[in-house]
Amino acid sequence: MNNFRFCSPTEFIFGKNTICKVAQLVKQYGGSKVLIHYGNKSAKKSGLLTQIENCFQNEFIEYVKLGGVQPNPIDELVYKGIELGRKEKVNFILAIGGGSVIDSAKAIAAGILYNGDFWNFFEGIVTINHALPIATVLTLPAAGSEGSPNTVITKTDGMLKRGIGSSFIRPVFSIMDPVLTFTLPTCQTVYGIADMMAHVMERYFTQTQGVDITDRMCESILLSIIHSAKTLIREPENYDARANIMWASTIAHNGICGVGREEDWATHALEHELSALYNIAHGAGLAVMFPAWMQYVYTAGIDRFVQFATRVWNIENIGSKKEIALKGIHALKDFFSSIKLPINFEQLGAQKSDIDKLIDTLKINTKGKLGNFLLLDMNDARAIYEIAA
Numbered sequence: 001m002n003n004f005r006f007c008s009p010t011e012f013i014f015g016k017n018t019i020c021k022v023a024q025l026v027k028q029y030g031g032s033k034v035l036i037h038y039g040n041k042s043a044k045k046s047g048l049l050t051q052i053e054n055c056f057q058n059e060f061i062e063y064v065k066l067g068g069v070q071p072n073p074i075d076e077l078v079y080k081g082i083e084l085g086r087k088e089k090v091n092f093i094l095a096i097g098g099g100s101v102i103d104s105a106k107a108i109a110a111g112i113l114y115n116g117d118f119w120n121f122f123e124g125i126v127t128i129n130h131a132l133p134i135a136t137v138l139t140l141p142a143a144g145s146e147g148s149p150n151t152v153i154t155k156t157d158g159m160l161k162r163g164i165g166s167s168f169i170r171p172v173f174s175i176m177d178p179v180l181t182f183t184l185p186t187c188q189t190v191y192g193i194a195d196m197m198a199h200v201m202e203r204y205f206t207q208t209q210g211v212d213i214t215d216r217m218c219e220s221i222l223l224s225i226i227h228s229a230k231t232l233i234r235e236p237e238n239y240d241a242r243a244n245i246m247w248a249s250t251i252a253h254n255g256i257c258g259v260g261r262e263e264d265w266a267t268h269a270l271e272h273e274l275s276a277l278y279n280i281a282h283g284a285g286l287a288v289m290f291p292a293w294m295q296y297v298y299t300a301g302i303d304r305f306v307q308f309a310t311r312v313w314n315i316e317n318i319g320s321k322k323e324i325a326l327k328g329i330h331a332l333k334d335f336f337s338s339i340k341l342p343i344n345f346e347q348l349g350a351q352k353s354d355i356d357k358l359i360d361t362l363k364i365n366t367k368g369k370l371g372n373f374l375l376l377d378m379n380d381a382r383a384i385y386e387i388a389a
Ligand code: NZQ
Pocket: 038, 039, 040, 041, 042, 043, 069, 070, 071, 072, 073, 097, 098, 099, 100, 101, 103, 139, 140, 141, 142, 143, 144, 145, 148, 149, 150, 151, 152, 180, 181, 182, 183, 184, 185, 188, 191, 192, 195, 253, 268, 275, 282, 283
């Protein structure tokens, strides 16, 4: 196991009827004027936005609102949020939504206190060294942004989708009421499931030896997600299944599963090009790309793939390692298919003829190299896109 430092200070307020705590929590974390950031329809339609506004009014907390975050959030709204936040002198950002809203809020929180173009963070020209406190009311378990130090934004000029991380933008608190996720359409539920599984697997597939504790944590999280996912397909309003999925999204990505081990992240890089080009859901792209990546790299660490097959998919330890490893990969693909996730370019709405475009932007975003389990170059990336197609 590698040496590590781990600090995950977000306070999680989890369960039914927890929304009403929002005003007290904002005060506790020093907020007196809040920028409330949200998406297009869902927070208004469900009444959540009004509920939160009422909570603020009752506690005499001032606020301004900025809605309209689109899935795969873009730089333009971040600039607007920075301008509004400065003009209104807000000192706290509250995101109400899923990963896109939270990521946009994080970029605004850092951008307000930075005297230059916030995109410089994403170019790697400067690092974030302070930010306004940001908190979340999570409505979609998927990206894990409610507990992660990361934000992913797309620059519309060139459609460059990039992620950065900083402890300054880790939420100070996240309210997580699983009942809020009852309104999710099945497609968003399953995209979220693919994303959280991918966050675990990006960490699970490592060459670092002697990491049994995090291996077993990853495996048990995957098993729980698979179990609850099957329940949710039958019973979308099963509270415990929603609750388990919601907590899984957080622990899949708050860093706890990755301590002491080298992580991979090639599949996320490959996927981000798809969601940037087609504006498709990140989780849908991952469902297509993860099995394709596995098929390409499994021989570089076959014992780990055998472990994945036997411990997560209950594949019998009979036959060659190669056969067992491939059965595990197929089991993942079959599971994705069974919960109506896409598993190839056609089902995703992507075109094989666009692989050149995907490679062009991937090369810019990764400087030509990606992954750790097996270090990949652009020829490898092309081969993986071809498997996925
Ligand atoms: O805009 P509204 O109307 O709110 O609708 C949203 C949106 O259309 C809807 N939705 C959210 N909560 C709902 C709901 N609909 C009904 N009921 C509810 N309770 O769901 C749609 C998708 O929302 P979005 O936030 O885009 O989804 P997700 O949470 O999957 O976030 C995806 C983004 O997160 C990034 C992805 O790349 C993508 O841009 N990621 C962020 C990460 C991070 N910050 O750590 C890591 C991830 O790997 C990922 O890259």
